[in-house]
Amino acid sequence: MSSLTENPGRAVVAAVIGLGSMGLGMARSMKRQGLDVAGYDITPAAVDRFIVDGGRGSATPANAAEGADIVVSVVVNGAQTEAVLFGPQGVAGAMKPGAVFVSCATMDPAIARDLAQRVEALGLNYLDAPVSGGTAKAQTGELTIMASGSRQAFDAARPVLDAMAGKVYELGNQAGTGAAFKMINQLLAGVHIAAACEAIAFAAKQGLDLDKVYEVITASAGNSWMFENRVRHVLAGDYTPLSAIEIFVKDLGIVQDMARSERYPVPLAAAALQMYLAASGAGMGRDDDSSLARLYAQLSGAKLPGDQPHR
Structure with a gap:
């Protein structure tokens, strides 16, 4: 029986590993719900920001992870998740028996299954729980979480799931299923962003009023969530990275690897990946993923709002 069950009146103790734009918002959401939250990030300034918010910083x-009921890992990929767990000063050796590790990274489902087996062999729980919704919903505790794992893992993780998410989809009792759902989402998101950027730059090439294009398309059948969201960045000429180009270099690369192993064709995802690679190669890798519109503009001579070179 866990200490949390034995002491139902005490605050749930959580740790958040990775206090970037997503992880910091998630940690703040947990604190608002009354959880006792410790945070760690490879960048000391990120830990300092969390301390200013009233969180506990960790070296x-x-x-x-010491004393935590729940450890939430908000890093980029499977390799970083493995390092968080089993690298020098990793959490696996510090977590108490019965605690749950909640993995929010986007990764190949096979990697998620392997990590879960290794974690569970130590007497810990593992919840495969990639997220969607971006930094805004991380801040407000309204993320969508695509989760899979044992009943014990779901039950143990419930306090942070409730704090972080507007929707939690329970997708099965095996780790890897949540990761697979996330990759379907990322395939669509990456292709939709590329299509939105191609369309708005094409409109610019034709000399159309881009504000009016946005108004018309968002009220028409050609609209998508990504068009509505990302084209706002283009119209503002603001490519501050809310979700960077490199994220989709990574995620669509995972899609390619998964599809190749299944001998399954993904030509639209492959074409979109090439555009993200081109944008990264042009120096925009750390800029917002709406920078694909700038790449199209550079290739075609179209003029976009702001019309400034990449940073």
């Missing part, structure tokens, strides 16, 4: 992942 290492293991330090953050």
Whole structure:
């Protein structure tokens, strides 16, 4: 029986590993719900920001995980998740028996299954729980979480799931299923962003009023969530990275690897990946993913709002 069950009146203790734009918002959401939250990030300034918010800062992942009921890992990929767990000062050796590791990274489902087996062999729980919704919904605790794992893992993780998410989809009792759902989402998101950027730059090439294009398309059948969201960045000429080009270089690369292993064709995802690679190669990798519109503009001579070179 866990100490949380034995002491139902005490605050749930959580650790968040990775206090970037997503992780910091998630940690703040947990604190608002009354959880006792420790945070760690490889960048000391990120930890300092969380301390200013009233959180507990930690010097290492293991330090953050000591005494925690729930450890939430908000890093980029499977390799970083493995390092959080089993690297120097990793959390796996510091977590108490019965605690749950909640993995929010986007990764190949096979990697998620492998990590879950290794974690569960230590007497811990593992919840495969990639997220969607971006930084705004991370801040407000309204993320969508695509989760899979054992009943024990779901039950143990419930306090942070409730704090972080507007919707939690329970997708099965095996780790890897949540990761697979996330990759379907990322395939669509990456293709939709590329299509939106191609369309708005094409409109610019034709000399159309881009504000009016946005108004018309968002009221028409050609609209998508990504068009409505990302084209706002283009119209503002603001490519501050809310979701960077490199994220889709990574995620559509995972889609390609998964599809190749299944001998399954993904030509639209492949074409979109080439555009993200081109934007990264042009120096925009750390800029917002709506920078694909700038790439199209550079290739075609179209003029976009702001019309400034990449940083």
